[in-house]
Amino acid sequence: MFGTLASGELETARLRRDLGFSCGGIRMEGEQTQKLVVGYALTPKKKKSFLQPKLEVLARRKGICFVPIDLNRPLSEQGPFDVVLHKLLGKEWQDVIEVSGCLLDYQQKHPEVTVLDPPGAIQRIHNRQSMLEGLADLNLSDCSGSIFVPKQMVVLKDSASSADRAVEAGLKFPLVAKPLWIDGTAKSHQLFLAYDRRSLAELDPPLVLQEFVNHGGVMFKVFVVGDTIKVVRRFSLPNISNCEKGKVDGVFQFPRVSSAAASADNADLDPSVAELPPKPFLEALAKELRILLRLRLFNIDMIREHGSKNVFYVIDINYFPGLYLKLFCYAKMPDYEQVFVDFFHDMAQAKQKKRHCK
Numbered sequence: 001m002f003g004t005l006a007s008g009e010l011e012t013a014r015l016r017r018d019l020g021f022s023c024g025g026i027r028m029e030g031e032q033t034q035k036l037v038v039g040y041a042l043t044p045k046k047k048k049s050f051l052q053p054k055l056e057v058l059a060r061r062k063g064i065c066f067v068p069i070d071l072n073r074p075l076s077e078q079g080p081f082d083v084v085l086h087k088l089l090g091k092e093w094q095d096v097i098e099v100s101g102c103l104l105d106y107q108q109k110h111p112e113v114t115v116l117d118p119p120g121a122i123q124r125i126h127n128r129q130s131m132l133e134g135l136a137d138l139n140l141s142d143c144s145g146s147i148f149v150p151k152q153m154v155v156l157k158d159s160a161s162s163a164d165r166a167v168e169a170g171l172k173f174p175l176v177a178k179p180l181w182i183d184g185t186a187k188s189h190q191l192f193l194a195y196d197r198r199s200l201a202e203l204d205p206p207l208v209l210q211e212f213v214n215h216g217g218v219m220f221k222v223f224v225v226g227d228t229i230k231v232v233r234r235f236s237l238p239n240i241s242n243c244e245k246g247k248v249d250g251v252f253q254f255p256r257v258s259s260a261a262a263s264a265d266n267a268d269l270d271p272s273v274a275e276l277p278p279k280p281f282l283e284a285l286a287k288e289l290r291i292l293l294r295l296r297l298f299n300i301d302m303i304r305e306h307g308s309k310n311v312f313y314v315i316d317i318n319y320f321p322g323l324y325l326k327l328f329c330y331a332k333m334p335d336y337e338q339v340f341v342d343f344f345h346d347m348a349q350a351k352q353k354k355r356h357c358k
């Protein structure tokens with residue numbers, strides 16, 4: 001009956017069968033009455049990776065359903081939605097959000113609809129300077145760790161003169177050069193290591209120049225979905241020794257060393273490098289970040305300063321990242337389907353309570 005389905009698909013097919021689905025059919029048994037309608041505006045790639053059948057099946061059990069938003073029609077003619085979930089980049093969605101005032105009008109007419117997440121808050125982390133603003137001032141003093149952001153400088157034009165400004169700003173080489181804007185294209189992930197000031201002239205602004213922090217070649221990706229936190233280990237750039245700093249000149253592009261395929265969760269690593277950040281610390285950090293960033297769906301890339309116990313640097317923040325890696329048939333964030341269903345279910349409960357209180 002299930003032919004040669006991959007294990008994940010086999011499990012989903014079984015789920016559908018147990019729930020009374022005909023394979024691929026939509027007959028539903030055992031589903032709750034509809035509790036939450038989530039309208040989504042996602043790229044085809046993101047829809048494919050996020051709306052895995054297992055997520056939809058588990059969601060329907062809780063009365064949560066996902067409905068695609070038609071970008072060619074006004075939002076007000078669609079729905080009604082309880083939640084608008086979006087991650088689109090580029091002009092098409094900006095038109096929906098801002099130019100035609102579509103999403104803003106919709107929000108004003110339907111204040112009860114939750115927009116995940118506010119476009120302005122997402123915009124802030126699409127810029128590698130503003131994404132990290134305010135993090136170093138977070139009040140985490142009574143936790144088992146401390147958080148910093150690497151010293152960095154924005155170069156908007158003429159990277160030749162940036163060398164002097166970088167030295168004046170006290171930045172120490174090597175520097176990681178990152179595109180200032182994140183636009184969902186591969187270009188916004190083209191990063192370089194610059195070992196000396198002369199090599200900066202070869203880089204194309206707008207950029208962020210960020211001090212490289214030795215961290216033992218392992219980084220931590222901390223996923224935040226509402227109140228839930230999950231942390232995974234990924235391989236990262238190795239330390240750069242003083243000897244190498246003295247010998248190497250130039251600028252070098254490096255690949256996406258910490259992508260989902262570079263999981264270090266099962267690697268045998270030096271605990272002083274690979275030990276996960278303390279849970280209370282991550283909980284306190286996520287709580288502060290939800291307030292600072294005004295986001296509920298994001299992840300942060302953190303590195304532990306090499307040789308320290310729990311001195312961490314946040315180097316990247318991503319909005320609602322891809323959660324399922326089709327290539328390896330596994331969720332980048334462990335149990336992401338159940339985490340999201342619980343997240344939306346809690347939202348449905350809160351909305352129901354609010355309606356009853358009126």
Ligand SMILES: O=P(O)(O)O[C@@H]1[C@@H](OP(=O)(O)O)[C@H](OP(=O)(O)O)[C@H](O)[C@H](OP(=O)(O)O)[C@H]1OP(=O)(O)O
Nearest residue numbers: 182184185258259260301316318319320321322332
């Ligand atoms: O799809 P993927 O697997 O490349 O996921 C990207 C993430 O890669 P990773 O989780 O490290 O594998 C990627 O994470 P990094 O920036 O590489 O740390 C981003 O979250 C990216 O979203 P955006 O384009 O920056 O808004 C994510 O892209 P989207 O899935 O959001 O398009």
Ligand SMILES: Nc1ncnc2c1ncn2[C@@H]1O[C@H](COP(=O)(O)OP(=O)(O)O)[C@@H](O)[C@H]1O
Nearest residue numbers: 150176189210211212213236237258301315316
């Ligand atoms: N300041 C830094 N110090 C050390 N390594 C860094 C630094 N910034 C980035 N890296 C390395 O480059 C990788 C990608 O950087 P990141 O800022 O997360 O860009 P992206 O958004 O493309 O993931 C990180 O996972 C880490 O391996």
Ligand SMILES: [Mg+2]
Nearest residue numbers: 258301316317
């Ligand atoms: Mg990153």
Ligand SMILES: [Mg+2]
Nearest residue numbers: 182316317318
């Ligand atoms: Mg990123």
